[in-house]
Amino acid sequence: MIRFFDILFSLLGLFFLFPLFVIIIPILKFSGEGEIFYFQKRVGVEKKIFGLFKFATMLKNSEKIGTKTLTIKNDPRILPIGSFLRKTKINELPQLINVLKGDMSLIGPRPLTPDTFEKYSCKVKSAISKHRPGLSGVGSIIFRNEEEIVTNAKDASSFYFDVIAPYKGELEIWYCKKINIFFYFHLILLTLLVVLLPNKNFHKFFLRNLPAPDESLKRILNL
16 A cells, blocks of 8 residues: 555655756756765665665765764755755655655655665664665654754764764664554654754654653754
8 A cells, every 4th residue: 555655745845856857967967966866775675675766965975074974954065955955854745756666665764875884783774674665754854954064063973883883773763663554654643743843843643652762862852
């Protein structure tokens, strides 16, 4: 049932977003480094590797520069228009192609790079690899301001892998235990709300009984 709605909504999304894509594509082509799409290896269901579609927002080979696969606020690798695309989440919209192909679902665990995936515990890896990764999901909603969070840390990389990643893993396991068609629509609605009104804490009302983060994250995430 979820797969049916993934196909339906991704087709509708691509249809209605086509005019927006027509505007963005030439801007990307004739600005920055001329790249339109960025393809990155991610871990999918049953640990299969697939190519994730995004609009190009950063310098070529950015994963080998600076903080590598970790992006911080005002990251110098981000192209001028890339900042707008990332803030509005428009850069994520080409992932509707991944949803249509079956690599992803609209809702699921966030797709991880192979290196990041291997840093998670066996329990987390086992849970998330049983489901298609999602364009959105509990982890994506709770950490929608992740770039800003890691930027404010003394050591962005250490804070991500020692504090953020373990809690993300708990959230993904929590999600995997709850997933059903009703929760699927519940999270789609919540995603739309946080995109349209990013400064509102809708998750406090829509997501109950989440795993408790440690004190350093509890304050930051307003949980």
